[in-house]
Amino acid sequence: MSVVSLLGVKIMNNPAPFTAPYEFEITFECLEQLREDLEWKLTYVGSATSAEHDQELDSLLVGPIPIGVNKFIFEADPPNLTRLPSSEIIGVTVILLTCSYDGREFVRVGYYVNNEYDSEELNNDPPAKPIIERVRRNILAEKPRVTRFAIKWDSEESAPAEYPPDQPEADTLDDDGTAYGAEEAEMQAALEKELEETETAAQDKQKDGDQETVETKEKEEDEESEAGSEDLEEESSESEDDEEDEEGAEAEDTEMADGEDKAPAANDTNGEQKSADSHPEVMVH
Structure with missing residues (x-):
């Protein structure tokens, strides 16, 4: 656990001319007397x-530190232009705000800084030699990069564990590079097998769907064929019944005709007999 915790950093003058000093309002909390x-x-x-x-622009010693929340203003001079490459003055760079205790750094805050001209014309066509008085800096204060380190404070109890820890037995262990490579190979083989099984399952599913479609189509065709056979059989039966009815009707007509022909013949005979009976005296030779 850190004895001192950084709570916030506020940049007082931003954006500002390149040659203006940096001003930070820093708030931190101290949990123990240092x-x-x-x-x-x-x-x-x-x-x-x-x-x-x-370039280290400035440094500041703050103390003695009372327990609780503390706030102060940190001012730093702008960079020395003679120590900067002229080709890298314009563009994006970085500033680092750090804090150390007894020579041990425990917190670092990094900011991106964009240096550009104050006019669009100069930005579109920058001169070969930078015009410093026209350059303005803009610190991206909304996106700081904060890094914290565990350090020893005043007591031994606050000292962090050594990193990396001593491992005297490390030299006697086998190199696990081969095992690591084998593990990667196994993972790759398992992945390929899974992909193959997935593709096979998809193909089988597609085949089952095609087979089911074919069976369904054949079943429909069979049903249509059976229905057609039934209709043909019914039509055939109806045709045979109609033919039988027609033959029966014709037979009845024939019998009736024969009856009519025979009846007059019987009548004629009877008539002749009656005539003969009525004229017995007439002899026919």
Whole structure:
């Protein structure tokens, strides 16, 4: 647990001219009485390619520190232009606000800083030699990068564990590089197997769907065929019944016709007999 905790940093003048001093309002909390002072520093990163252009703009000792919440104003001078590459004055850079106790840094706050001209014309067509009086800085105060470190304060109980811890047996252990590579290979093989199983399941599902579609289609065709057969059979039965009815009707008509023909013949015979009976005296040779 840290004895001193940074609660907030407020940048007083932002944006500001490049040559204006930096002003910070710093608020922190102290939980124990400290024997030493706190040392605050502000560093300007002059180049993104080399640390030799970094400048410590100012430092400040704050103490003795009372227990509780404390607040103070930290002012720092602007960077020395003679120590900055002229090609890297315009653009984005970084400033670092740090605090140390007894030479041990326990908190660091980093800010991006954008240096640009105060006119669009100069920004679109910057001169070869920077015009410093026209350059303004803008600190991105909304996005600080805060890093905290565990340190020893006044008591041994507050000292953090050594990092990395001593591991005398580490040299006697086998190199796990091979095992790590084997584990990666197993994971890769398991992933490939899972992908293959997924693809196979998808193909089987598609085949089952196609087979079901074919079976359904065949079933529908069979039902249609059976329905057609039934209709044909019914039509055939109806046709046979109609033919039988027609044949029966024709037979009845024939019988009736035959009856009519036979009846007159019987009548004629009877008539002749009656005539013969009525004229017995007439002989026919």
